[in-house]
Amino acid sequence: MKLNRSWLSLLTFCTSASLAAALALAILFTGAAVVFAAATPASAVAEEPNTPAQQPVFSGIITDTQCGARHDEQSGKSPSECTLACVRSGAKFSLVDGDKKYALEGNVDDLSKWAGQRATIAGTRSGDTIKVTSVGSQH
DSSP: OOHHEEEEEEEEHHHHHHHHHHHHHHHHHHHHHHHHHHHOOGGGGGGOOOOOOTTTTEEEEETTTTTBBBOGGTOOHHHHHHHHHHTTTOOOEEEEEEEEEEESSSSSHHHHHHSSSSEEEEEEEEEEEEEEEEEEEOO
């Protein structure tokens, strides 16, 4: 009986020591990673040029060049349905923000998802045309 108790005590001690050492190493490595991340200057982090975060952002309603911000309410279609129908008929997507109107080029799949809704667009503007790189919700 005494022999079984010795083995059990030794096994418990070794397991406890191993768990304590693993916890101490985890705390040490986590602390080192936090210190290293805090010490890395922001300029050392490489960024790709022309990412959406660096491009101008435009907000407004995604609609079409035929209807603009006002859709035919008598047709019974929602603004989204009307915009998509007009685009299928040859109109182009556009962004309306008050008196400002921009033609939108590119990223047709995302523009279709946001048709008739208020959204934020990242892209480059040339005159009254925006080349769209991303479409998302307004913040």
